[in-house]
Amino acid sequence: GKSTLMKCLFGLYSIDAGEIRFEGEPVSFSGPLDALKRGISMVQQELDQVPERNVMENVFLGRYPRRGPFIDEQRMYLDTLEVLKHLSIPVNPRDITGKLSVSVRQLIEIAKAISYGSKVIVLDEPTSSLTEVETKLLFDAIRRLTADGCGVIYISHKLGEVFEICDRVTVLRDGMFVTCKDVKDVTADQIIAAMVNRPLTNRYPPKANRPGEVVLRVENLSSYYPPQVKNVSFELRAGEILGISGLVGSRRTELVETIFGYRRKAGGRIVYKGKELTFRHTSGAIRHGFSLVTEERRASGFFPMLNIRENTIIASLRKCMNRLGFLQNSRAAAITKQSIDALNIKTPSQRTLIRDLSGGNQQKVILGRWLLTGPDVLLLDEPTRGIDVGA
Numbered sequence: 535g536k537s538t539l540m541k542c543l544f545g546l547y548s549i550d551a552g553e554i555r556f557e558g559e560p561v562s563f564s565g566p567l568d569a570l571k572r573g574i575s576m577v578q579q580e581l582d583q584v585p586e587r588n589v590m591e592n593v594f595l596g597r598y599p600r601r602g603p604f605i606d607e608q609r610m611y612l613d614t615l616e617v618l619k620h621l622s623i624p625v626n627p628r629d630i631t632g633k634l635s636v637s638v639r640q641l642i643e644i645a646k647a648i649s650y651g652s653k654v655i656v657l658d659e660p661t662s663s664l665t666e667v668e669t670k671l672l673f674d675a676i677r678r679l680t681a682d683g684c685g686v687i688y689i690s691h692k693l694g695e696v697f698e699i700c701d702r703v704t705v706l707r708d709g710m711f712v713t714c715k716d717v718k719d720v721t722a723d724q725i726i727a728a729m730v731n732r733p734l735t736n737r738y739p740p741k742a743n744r745p746g747e748v749v750l751r752v753e754n755l756s757s758y759y760p761p762q763v764k765n766v767s768f769e770l771r772a773g774e775i776l777g778i779s780g781l782v783g784s785r786r787t788e789l790v791e792t793i794f795g796y797r798r799k800a801g802g803r804i805v806y807k808g809k810e811l812t813f814r815h816t817s818g819a820i821r822h823g824f825s826l827v828t829e830e831r832r833a834s835g836f837f838p839m840l841n842i843r844e845n846t847i848i849a850s851l852r853k854c855m856n857r858l859g860f861l862q863n864s865r866a867a868a869i870t871k872q873s874i875d876a877l878n879i880k881t882p883s884q885r886t887l888i889r890d891l892s893g894g895n896q897q898k899v900i901l902g903r904w905l906l907t908g909p910d911v912l913l914l915d916e917p918t919r920g921i922d923v924g925a
Contacts, residue, residue, distance in 0.1 A: 573652050576656040589627045617645045637668055660672060749807055751804075766802070787915055790826060795813025841885045841888065854866040879902070880892075898925065
C-alpha cells in the first residue's frame with residue numbers, strides 16, 4: 535500500500551476516510567496539478583514521460599515558460615540545464631527522451647520533481663534502475679534538498695538505502711500501518727520481520743541445482759540497431775543459473791533481446807541443443823522454448839487494459855482451447871488459478887486489470903505467464919526491479 539498511500543497524498547486517488555494535514559492545515563487535492571501548485575511533487579515508480587519529446591519539454595510538461603503567446607525555448611533550455619547540472623546528470627536538454635536509457639530517464643523524472651521547488655517530494659522506488667554511481671548522485675541531491683528544508687518521502691525495498699539516507703522508517707503491510715521507528719533504533723532484520731510478518735532467516739536459500747550439459751551456446755553474437763551488441767560469447771548449461779552483470783549501458787538488455795529475436799541478429803551464432811537457430815520474430819523463440827521477462831514491465835511486459843487472466847494465458851492460448859480452436863473460459867480460469875496459487879499473487883480476482891496491481895504482483899503475473907509455457911531457457915532482465923524482500 536506504499537504507492538497507493540502516496541497517490542492519495544498526490545491527488546491521484548481520493549481518500550475515503552481520515553485526513554491529510556500539510557503545513558498544519560487539512561488539505562484535499564483535486565489532482566496532481568493541485569498538489570504541485572501547493573508544493574508537493576512525486577516521482578512515480580513507473581516512468582510517465584512523453585518519449586517522443588526532448589528532455590526539457592518533459593521537465594516542463596504542462597508549465598512551459600512563455601514570452602508573450604510563444605513558448606520561451608531558450609529559457610526552458612537554460613532552466614533545464616541548471617537543474618540537470620545541479621544533479622550532475624550528463625544529458626543535453628534537447629536529447630529525445632525515448633532514446634535515453636531507463637536509468638537516465640529515471641534521473642530526469644527526479645530532476646523534474648526538484649524543478650518545481652517543492653516543499654515535499656515523494657520518491658517511489660527511485661533507484662530501481664540506477665547504478666551505484668547514479669544512486670550516489672541522487673543521495674547527494676536528497677541531502678542538499680533536506681538541508682534546504684525540503685521534506686522527502688522515500689519509498690524503497692532496498693534496506694541498505696533506508697539505513698543510508700533515511701531518518702525514520704515506517705513499515706506498511708497489506709495496506710495497514712505496522713510500525714514507525716527512528717532508523718538508528720532498528721535493525722534490518724527487525725524491519726524485514728515487520729514487512730513479512732515473520733522472521734526471514736533464509737533470504738537466499740542454498741541452491742540444490744546441479745548444472746549439466748551445455749544446452750545453449752552463444753558465439754560472437756552481434757546485433758544491428760543501436761545500441762548494439764558486439765561479439766558476445768557464453769555457454770549456458772542445463773539446470774544452471776547464469777548471471778549477466780554490467781553497468782547501465784553495457785548492453786545487457788540488448789543481449790537478451792537479440793537472443794529472444796526482438797532485435798535483429800547481425801552476426802554470430804545461437805546454438806541450442808546442437809542446432810543453430812536464427813529467430814526472425816519472438817514467436818520463433820517461444821516455439822523453441824525461450825521466454826523473456828523484460829526490464830520495463832509497463833512498457834513491454836504486460837497489456838495494461840487487459841485483466842490478470844488474459845495477461846497470464848496470452849503466451850499459452852493453445853492450452854486453453856478446445857478441439858474446435860475456441861477459447862474455453864473454464865480452462866483459462868483453471869490455468870490462471872494455478873499460476874496465482876503457485877506465485878502467491880495478491881489480487882481481488884482474475885478479472886482485475888493488471889494495471890491495478892502493485893508492481894511486485896504485476897511482475898509475478900508476468901513470470902507466471904512465461905512459466906506456463908514450460909520454458910527450456912528463461913531469460914530474466916532485472917526481474918527484481920521494484921520487488922519487496924518477501925516477494
